[in-house]
Amino acid sequence: MSDKKQLLHIEQAIIVEGRYDKIKLSQVTDAVVIETNGFGIYNDSDKRSLIRHYAQTTGIIILTDSDNAGQQIRGAVKSICGGGKVFNAYVPEVFGKEKRKSRPSKEGKLGVEGLEAGVIAKALMSAGVSVSERKSLEKVTMRDFILDGLSGGRDSRAAREKLLSALGLPKSLSAKALLDVINSSYTPAEYRELVNKLF
Numbered sequence: 001m002s003d004k005k006q007l008l009h010i011e012q013a014i015i016v017e018g019r020y021d022k023i024k025l026s027q028v029t030d031a032v033v034i035e036t037n038g039f040g041i042y043n044d045s046d047k048r049s050l051i052r053h054y055a056q057t058t059g060i061i062i063l064t065d066s067d068n069a070g071q072q073i074r075g076a077v078k079s080i081c082g083g084g085k086v087f088n089a090y091v092p093e094v095f096g097k098e099k100r101k102s103r104p105s106k107e108g109k110l111g112v113e114g115l116e117a118g119v120i121a122k123a124l125m126s127a128g129v130s131v132s133e134r135k136s137l138e139k140v141t142m143r144d145f146i147l148d149g150l151s152g153g154r155d156s157r158a159a160r161e162k163l164l165s166a167l168g169l170p171k172s173l174s175a176k177a178l179l180d181v182i183n184s185s186y187t188p189a190e191y192r193e194l195v196n197k198l199f
Contacts (some may be wrong), residue, residue, distance in 0.1 A: 008121060008131050012087060013054035013184060014061045015077050017070065020100070020113035021063075027117045029124065031061075032184040038069070041076055046170035048080045050181075053169055055084025057185040061127050063089040063120075065111040089127040091115055139183050140191045142175070148195050151175040159199065166198055 010031040016022055022033045034051060041047060054060050062077050064070035078086055091112055097104040098114040105111065112120065125131050145151040149159045160178060161171045169181065182191050 008124065010061070010124060010129055010131055011184070012059040012061045012085070012129055013051075014063055014089075014124070015051060016063050016112055017065060017073055018111075018113070020098075021111065024113045024115070024117070024120065025063075028120050032180055036073055036077065039073065039076075041073065041080075046172055049168070049170045050173075051077060051080050052082070052084065053167065053181070054185070055081035055086060056168075059085030059087060059129070061087045061089050061124065061129060063091070063112060063123065065105075065109065066091055066093045067105060067107045067109050067111070070111070087127040087129050089123045091119065091123050094119075138188050140179065140186075140188050142179060144188075144191075145175055145179060149199065150178070162198055163194070166194065 008029040008031075010029050013032040013034055014025060014029070015034050015036060016025060017038055018035055022035050025031070025033045032054070034047070034054070036047065037044065041051075051060060060077075060081065062074050064074045064077075074088070094110045094115060095104075095108050096110045096114060098110060142151060146153070150156055150163065151160070153159075156175070160173075160175060164171050164173055164178065167181070169178070173181070186194070
């Protein structure tokens with residue numbers, strides 16, 4: 001699974017609890033992965049807006065740990081999404097300790113970060129989403145952003161904020177984060193149509 005050619009292509013954004021979960025997911029898929037920062041999701045309005053955006057466009061997959069905290073975070077993410085497309089991926093309860101930790105978790109269960117890549121891939125494929133092993137090569141690039149005045153220019157920030165506003169996204173997103181959203185939610189043709197309409 002570590003070979004880039006073998007990564008699963010999943011159109012939905014995957015919501016995980018933390019940074020180490022996100023790192024683990026990079027061994028399994030090329031999908032957009034968003035961290036909740038644990039219970040930090042309750043206080044992060046920008047992150048909630050981003051999750052809501054993905055739920056309304058591509059859909060999201062919630063992949064949290066199998067412990068009580070993971071279930072609470074899963075519930076919080078679901079409540080953010082309203083009527084958006086939400087898929088649930090569940091990892092099995094495996095008892096043990098992550099390598100980077102000195103002690104097991106409170107409930108003694110491995111989190112997403114401690115599981116084998118194959119176990120995570122199986123959980124994702126069981127969530128009811130379409131999974132393929134090839135991703136479209138067509139993408140909007142940072143060069144497109146520069147040519148369209150969304151990056152690298154004097155008025156780029158204002159142009160980006162206009163696009164972010166039109167998409168219902170937090171105005172604080174960087175050019176790179178916006179590019180990730182565009183490539184995971186829109187085709188290059190849809191992006192071009194949107195830019196032509198706005199500018």
